Amino acid sequence: IYAHQFLGYRDRIRGHFYEQREGENRAIFGAEFRFPILPIRYLNLQYGDIAFGKYSNDLPFGISGGIYVDAGDVWWGQPSLNKSGRLAGFGAGVHIHLPYVELLRIEYAFSFSGEPELIVDLQVAF
Numbered sequence: 001i002y003a004h005q006f007l008g009y010r011d012r013i014r015g016h017f018y019e020q021r022e023g024e025n026r027a028i029f030g031a032e033f034r035f036p037i038l039p040i041r042y043l044n045l046q047y048g049d050i051a052f053g054k055y056s057n058d059l060p061f062g063i064s065g066g067i068y069v070d071a072g073d074v075w076w077g078q079p080s081l082n083k084s085g086r087l088a089g090f091g092a093g094v095h096i097h098l099p100y101v102e103l104l105r106i107e108y109a110f111s112f113s114g115e116p117e118l119i120v121d122l123q124v125a126f
Contacts, residue, residue: 005074007087013070015089015111017119023074032068040097059099066107067092088112093119 007013008020011028040062071088093107107119 007072007074011072013072013087013089014068014091014107014109014119015070015115015117016087017109017117019087021074021087023076025076025079026072026074028070028072030068030070032066034064034066034095036062036064037094038063043099060097061099062097064095064097065092066095066105068107091119 003024004022005024005026006020006022007026007028008016008018011026013019013028040060043059043061045056045059069088069090071086073086075085089109089111091107091109093105093109096104096106098104102123105119105121107121109117109119111117
């Protein structure tokens, strides 16, 4: 039971963001092209209280865009040539770099069958 692999919890396929799967084996592919819209700037806020001093310096803020494609699958036993179980999607989004939050992603994704979905996600590391 400890060797099970999952999709849909921590590792997700955009276009099938809310779908969960379990198996013994897993394969994931992702490619993303990112471009800056507003380059990351580091802000320093001055508060009178010394306790906030180091927590109000070097706060990142920026906006970038991204275009991506994701694919993946989990399976039991030997891999099959049946492609109907594989998940794949593509889309685009805006990534907002905020203080105390690594990243806020607002993305619009499509599965390859054409189903759209809106994704709002926090603290995503690619």
